[in-house]
Amino acid sequence: MLEKTLSRRTLLKGMTAGVGVMALAGCAAPVAPAAPQGQAAAPAAQALTLVLWSSFTGKNGEAETEVVRRFNESHSDIQIDYQFQGSYEETAQKVTAALQAGTAPDISLLSDVWWFKFYLNRALAPLDDLLEAEQVDLADYQDSLINEGVRQGVHYWIPFARSTPLFYYNKEKWAAAGLPDRGPKTWDEFMEWAPTLVEMEGSEMKTAAFSHPDGASYIAWLFQPVTWQWGGKYSDPDFTMHMTDELTVAAGQFYKDTVHTYKWARPTKDMGADFIGGLTAAAMMSTGSMGGIKANAQFEFGTAFLPEKDNFGCCTGGAGLAILARTPAEKQPAAMTYVAFASSPEIQSFWAQNTGYMPVRKSVLDLPEMQAYFEEFPQFKTAVEQLPLTQPQDSARVFVPNGDQIIGKGLERITVQSEEVATVFAEVQATLESEAQPVVEALRAIEG
Amino acid sequence: MTTKGNRVSPAERREWWLFLLLVGPNLALFAIFTYWPLVYNGYLSFVKWDMLAPVKIWVGLENYRFLFTQAEFRLIMLNTLIFTIASVVLTGSIGLAMALLLNQALRGRDAVRSIVFSPVMLSGAAIGIVWIYIFDPRYGLLDMLLGFVGLDSPNWLLDTAWALPAVIIVHVWKTVGYAVVIYIAGLQAIPRELYEAVVVDGGGAWARFLHVTLPGLSPVIFFLILTTVLASFQAFDIIKVMTNGGPVNATTTLVFYLYEQGFVAFNAGRAGVASIVLFVLMFMFTLVQMRYEERNVHYA
Numbered sequence: 001m002l003e004k005t006l007s008r009r010t011l012l013k014g015m016t017a018g019v020g021v022m023a024l025a026g027c028a029a030p031v032a033p034a035a036p037q038g039q040a041a042a043p044a045a046q047a048l049t050l051v052l053w054s055s056f057t058g059k060n061g062e063a064e065t066e067v068v069r070r071f072n073e074s075h076s077d078i079q080i081d082y083q084f085q086g087s088y089e090e091t092a093q094k095v096t097a098a099l100q101a102g103t104a105p106d107i108s109l110l111s112d113v114w115w116f117k118f119y120l121n122r123a124l125a126p127l128d129d130l131l132e133a134e135q136v137d138l139a140d141y142q143d144s145l146i147n148e149g150v151r152q153g154v155h156y157w158i159p160f161a162r163s164t165p166l167f168y169y170n171k172e173k174w175a176a177a178g179l180p181d182r183g184p185k186t187w188d189e190f191m192e193w194a195p196t197l198v199e200m201e202g203s204e205m206k207t208a209a210f211s212h213p214d215g216a217s218y219i220a221w222l223f224q225p226v227t228w229q230w231g232g233k234y235s236d237p238d239f240t241m242h243m244t245d246e247l248t249v250a251a252g253q254f255y256k257d258t259v260h261t262y263k264w265a266r267p268t269k270d271m272g273a274d275f276i277g278g279l280t281a282a283a284m285m286s287t288g289s290m291g292g293i294k295a296n297a298q299f300e301f302g303t304a305f306l307p308e309k310d311n312f313g314c315c316t317g318g319a320g321l322a323i324l325a326r327t328p329a330e331k332q333p334a335a336m337t338y339v340a341f342a343s344s345p346e347i348q349s350f351w352a353q354n355t356g357y358m359p360v361r362k363s364v365l366d367l368p369e370m371q372a373y374f375e376e377f378p379q380f381k382t383a384v385e386q387l388p389l390t391q392p393q394d395s396a397r398v399f400v401p402n403g404d405q406i407i408g409k410g411l412e413r414i415t416v417q418s419e420e421v422a423t424v425f426a427e428v429q430a431t432l433e434s435e436a437q438p439v440v441e442a443l444r445a446i447e448g
Numbered sequence: 449m450t451t452k453g454n455r456v457s458p459a460e461r462r463e464w465w466l467f468l469l470l471v472g473p474n475l476a477l478f479a480i481f482t483y484w485p486l487v488y489n490g491y492l493s494f495v496k497w498d499m500l501a502p503v504k505i506w507v508g509l510e511n512y513r514f515l516f517t518q519a520e521f522r523l524i525m526l527n528t529l530i531f532t533i534a535s536v537v538l539t540g541s542i543g544l545a546m547a548l549l550l551n552q553a554l555r556g557r558d559a560v561r562s563i564v565f566s567p568v569m570l571s572g573a574a575i576g577i578v579w580i581y582i583f584d585p586r587y588g589l590l591d592m593l594l595g596f597v598g599l600d601s602p603n604w605l606l607d608t609a610w611a612l613p614a615v616i617i618v619h620v621w622k623t624v625g626y627a628v629v630i631y632i633a634g635l636q637a638i639p640r641e642l643y644e645a646v647v648v649d650g651g652g653a654w655a656r657f658l659h660v661t662l663p664g665l666s667p668v669i670f671f672l673i674l675t676t677v678l679a680s681f682q683a684f685d686i687i688k689v690m691t692n693g694g695p696v697n698a699t700t701t702l703v704f705y706l707y708e709q710g711f712v713a714f715n716a717g718r719a720g721v722a723s724i725v726l727f728v729l730m731f732m733f734t735l736v737q738m739r740y741e742e743r744n745v746h747y748a
Contacts, residue, residue, distance in 0.1 A: 093711045096499050117714070121500040204600065206586065214606075216692040267606050267695070269580070279586060401498065402713035409696055416695040417608055438496070 048334045049079045050327075051105040055091045055319065056161070056355075057084075059291045063354040071341050078334045080107075088114060088319060099123055099326070106327040107335050111319040113397065113404045115149065115157045118322065120442045125323040127155040130336035140361050141343070148392045149320055152447055156322060158339050159360040161351070163288040163318035164390050165222050166383050167307065171300040173197055173207065173281040183282075183304020187229070187254070190282075190307050194264040197281040210258060210265040211280040212415045215408025217271065221317050222284045223411055224393050225306055227251045228313025234407065235396035239436045243396070243407075243429035244422070251309075252421040256414045267415045275301075287383040288318060290356025294377070303379040305386050314390045318357060349373075356380065358387050400436045407432070486727070493720030500714070511717040515725075520697060521705075528681070528701040531616060535680040538620045540672060543627025548661075550628065551635045561632070565625035572622065576689030579618045580605065583690075608698040611691050615699050618686050623679065627672055634668030635661070674737050681730055702726050 056064045061084065068082040085091040088111035095118065098104040110118065118124050131138060138146060141159065149157025167183045174181060177196040184190035194209035213219045227233050232248030235241045242248055258265035266280075272289050274280045276296045284306065285293075293301060306314050321342060323335045341347060345361045352359040353373050364370050365384065374381040397403045410428035413419045456464075493511055495504040515521045550561055567575065582589045583604035591601035604614040642660045651659065662669075684703050687693060693700035693708060700708070702722060710719030 089712060096714060099500060117498070117500065121498070121502075123500065204586075214692070214694055216694065269605060277587075401715070405708075405712060409694075412694060412696045416606060438498075442501075 047077050047079050048331060049081055050107060050331060050335055050338065051081045051083060052107045052109075052338065053083050053085045053091055053095065053105040054109040055085060055088050055111075056109075059295055060161075060288065060355045060357075063291075063351055066354075067342055067347055067351060070347070071338055075337065075341075078337060080338055092117070095123075095324075099324075102326070104324050104326055106331055107321055107323055107338060109160065109319050110157065110322050112148075112317050112393065115320065115322055116399045117401065118324075119151060119156050120439065120446070122446065123325050124156045125325045125327060125332060127158065127323065127336065127339075130323070130332055131155060131340075133333060134336045134340045136336075136340045140345070140363050142358070142360055142362060142387060144316060144388075144390055144392065145358070145360050148316065149322075157320040158322070158343055159318075159320045160339075160342050161288065161319045161355070161357045162316055162360055163286040163357050164314055164316055164383065164386060165225055165284045165306060166287045166290075166386065167282065167304040168275060168285055168289075168293065169282040169302050169304065170275070170278065170280075170297075171302050173278070174302070177281075181302060183302065184307045187307045187309050191262070194258075194262065198264050205263070205266065207278060208264060208266045208274075208280045209282060211268045211271050211274055211283050212255065212259065212265060212411075213271045214267065214269060214416075215405055215412050217269075218317075218404065218408070219411045219415070220397050220404045220407035221315070221393070223251070223255065223407075224315045224397060225313040226255065226309075227394075228315075228391075229306070229309040229311055230254070231310050234394035235400075235432070237395055239395055239400070239440055241396060241429045241432050241436075242394075243410075243425040243432065249422050249425055252411070252414055252425055254309075255411065256418065256421055259415050260418045267412070286317065287356045287358060287380075290380060290383070291354055294356075294379075301379065303382045305382065305389075312389060314386055315393045316390045317393070352380070356383070358384065396432050396436070399439055400432055401439065402435065403432060406435065489720050489723055491720075492716045493724050495717050495720075497716040498714045499710075499716050504716075507717065511721045515718060515721050523697055524700050524702060524705045527612060527697075527699065528703075530612060531619075531683070531701050532677060532680040534613075534616045535619050535623070535683070536673060536676045538616070539623050539627050539676050540669065542620065543624045543672070544631055544665075546624065547628045547631030547635060551632055561628070564628050567622045568625045570622070572685030573689050575618060575622055576686045579614075579686075580690055583614055605691055606695055608695050611695055611698040615683075615687055615690055618690065619680065619683055622686070623676060627676070630668055630672055631665065634665045638664035670737070670741055674734070677733060678730060681726065702729075 052068065054064055065082060068080050072079050083105070085094050088109075091109060092111070092114040095104055095108050095110070104123075115124065138155075142162075145159035145162050146155070149155055149159065169183055171181060174197075177193070179193055179196070184193060190210075197207070197209035198205060199207035213222065224234065227248050230247045230251035232245050232251050233242045234248070235243075259267065268274045268280070271280070271283050271285055272292060275283050275285070276293060276298075278299070290303070305312070321339045323332055323339065327335055342351075343360055345359075345364045345367060348359040348361050348364050349367050349370050351357060352364065352370075359365065359370070374384075392398075395403075397407055400406070407428055410424050413424045414421055492504075494506060494508060496507045496510070497504040546564060550557055550564070554560075581587075583601075585591055585601040585603045588601065590604075594601050602610045604610045638660060642664070643656055646656045646660055682703055683701065684707065687699050687701065687704050688707070691699040693704045703726060706719050706722040706726065709715045709722060
């Protein structure tokens, strides 16, 4: 009797699941909605509708919606259907699934660690002819940013929401500790400052001087510049791994010591919330977090270049726009019109001011509104000034499949579990080497 | 059939069509969404594929070898086992205690029943987010409560020793209401006369529980073990939201690993192996259960 009940149950479950999957499949289909966004100025009867997938939430999401609205309002012949897909990871997952199903968007935002996977599978359209037809001034893009999306002289990935790590500090806590109103020039200097910033509550650390995120919050991205500052690195461009180099291990040892020896830093699940809530006096975070911090912090905060060790080091990050190779040829120019618009000086000025992402165009910096913004909000100027000093990340994090998480979990083992750095990095290196193998082969196949 | 030859009566034929009409749609859905993926997944476990490349490279048993020789995978199996056993035992026992209590004629009983059941209806993701705040060692509710009795809150979600207990607590909290409702239904189906008989024989509360309640509940307990084990094997939302499988791999269970390999690392082969392992485990468990049921479950 029970058996019957059970099987009916499972059957029902199976049916609901089935219906769910069908509904999902329906969602994924690139339905071209008749209703264009915003109060577009009466789009032409045969306006081309393009689907854009993207990943921003909160303040950044509002800003991107506004970018799309402005585009739709100013282009009667092209309408962008903006579809939010979740985090960078979720967006990449959905693009992957949609490519299998033949329902991929025309344009997608792809983050620094994801665009390459699609490039390797020839899923991205080469953009040079389109850029030329659209008369995009490539020389006006920040060189380090535009060049990251180039393979063998061909552009595939146009910078849009690009960021760098930045040192943030809580000015109130700084003043209370009697520190000068600036970031530490070097990590050695911060080592002296940090103990004065810690606030204890009994035996518990209430406010940490510094915090480390977890793997899912991109600790491997924030640790990347630290390896360079120590003179180490994750890897070479040809995928030779350097996790076990003496200086990379030394940088890891420093991260471990901040938590387990010096005890002025701690791992956290949400660095932004901790900083805003006054639970950490300082943190390295993305410039893209600045908009949210500015809107929510109840105290004055300062920003500074990343501290130095033996060298200065800072990497780029964030996301760019790509046009999918399966986008029909007749739609690709229109897609490029949007990509060019989104990365144009005017839009980048608006976008940067509202989010904290780096203006990807050089000429933005000369715009009067940007100059005025720098005056009003010098914290952002610091970020922009640091930009020319940045360099692209090591291949181990951005080009090895799951490299970010492989390194990130290794770093968690150090910061959270206090494991031996050399042992952990040796294991990480071995994993990275075996995971890189297919990429090396695929690259050889398509780039020779 | 053959003895009758080919002559099928119209009535029989109608019945056959009706059968097809009723079962067909379900069967089709099953075939498309359950059986075919299962077969295809078996194939994927033998290939190397990033879910994008046009070619899937046949690697034979390499994915199996990789998983079964990895220390990480052993930890994941252990996590799955701990999560499942703890969830089932806690949900079953706490649920039974609450059901016994709520089966009494108490004031406000119905309101309490609804409250106990409500977490079952909430989305796991939403619950996960609320519990992140409850567990926060610095400003969380639990820290405050522990403070009253002079205890320091552990760093629940960032400590490899505490993260798994934390997600188990939330999972049990979410599912216990379901067990309570099922238990209560079972309790009410036990004939009163049996209790009276025990009383007449001079048995106390313990004897009533041991000789009437427990045997009377055996089909319900059996059903609950089956459903809660299967549910814990598949628990995902709470883990995804609360710990993302971390810190390090402390809360990575088999199903979470499957997701991670499939949709973060895009390694279809390894995800395929993980889901085969999960399938085999669940299948074996169901078989053992069914066998046991035949022998030990008393239906009224």
